[in-house]
Amino acid sequence: SFNARNSNGVLGYVTASHCSNTQGAADGTLYYQPLNQVSAEYIGQEIADPAFFRCARGKKCRYSDANFSAGDSAVTFTLGAIAETSAPNNGSLDIVGQFNITGEEPATLGQTVNKVGRTTGWTQGKVTNTCVNTGVSGSNIVLLCQNFVDAGVGAGDSGSPVFRIVSGDSIMLQGTLWGGNSSGTLFVYSPIANIESELGALTTN
Template sequence: MLRRLIASSIAVVALLLASTASPAVAAGYMFKPGHPMFLGFPNNPDDYCTGGYAVRGTSGMFITTAGHCFGTSGLPPAAQRVVYGTDTRFGYAIRNDNIGDYRDNSFDGALVKLDAGNDAQQIVVDPLTRRSPGNGRVMGYYSNSAFTPGFVIGKMGRTTGWTEGSVTNWQHVGYDENGDGIADTLDYLLCSTVPAAQGDSGGPVWRMDANGVMAIGIVVAVLNETGRMCFNPIQNVLNRFGAWLPVFAAKGASASASTAQPLVVTERSGPAVPINLTPVLATRL
């Protein structure tokens, strides 16, 4: 599914925008982290993922999701990049850094550009029930250095909705591309006890605590033996795309207009998360 498309910053995506038309929309779509991403046509039952956080860079605002949602060899043809949300088209993929193996600088993340007239609010929602943790408004994020074993997190996904669990370990995960039980490509993710399933990929991983709702990462895979979720931490997502996380300055503010600085928690309250470099078979969601 993906080809190498590596760049150091979101600034480079401006060069890609001219190649994909962005039609006008009659009524603006307001994206929220957790909204479904149906690919190709509305409510496609066979090809969908979940939208992650809105991020901003020098060339605008984009929605994050898992890169493998668009394949493992770069961007697919234009028609296969169109993304539909809860009721209508809202954008199209303009960058996919998943080329299969992280040892070749692959990163399982993609960026979706909103169509003209659409916007995003950084409010985490369950796509199945439309509920949010607290008021849902994202106030900041936890950096990698702040994670500890047992760190409680939740995720939103199009298939399984709102599920919760805790961080376990950093893990080399292997994907069996040929059906022979052998790990052909590897990734390095943060794993957890959170349940997830096909279609949850790209969804927001979050935490609700005294700081409010905090971004943690985006869903990528599950371990085959346990069915438990592994994800790319939000710090890695932001670093990869040269982006920052817009947060709420006031109720109703959009992610494209917010100038508030995110709260960033860097200190952990317990031991460091253990690392397991022995590959464990996993499945992309």
């Protein structure tokens, strides 16, 4: 996930909608970090998760698999900071620093982009497809205009920020990862423009 302030001035974070109790509904899901549902680890509550709309026959659509949660006031949410591990594609989950978001941008085909996730850490690869209408396996959900990246992913990486490194630790935010192929060699993410079209304008740095 990445931290953000919404258009109403609420400070919180964006993560994958399917990680909430009900995808496509603002159901007030409570989030804890790392895993235990105890008050000391409470970090926030979902407040925005737009409904699906009917699209192709028998399908329901959205432009992003993303929601917004209000952060708990007892937790510090630093805008623009993304955890950084030692190197891309080495499997490390040890945080050694942070990336700093300097802006937002769309992807271009063939561009090298990155994600940092809970399961596979920092992975990096090239954008192979842009703006693909993507069916979600085992469901009638279609996510419109999504991007594909030839880079590692694993179960539990959903919600990872996707970004391009400008130089050093400076990055441009591109979106939120929500899925991948069964072999874990390709991931799919919702572009930041799609996310903001559904959640409203976000301040991310």
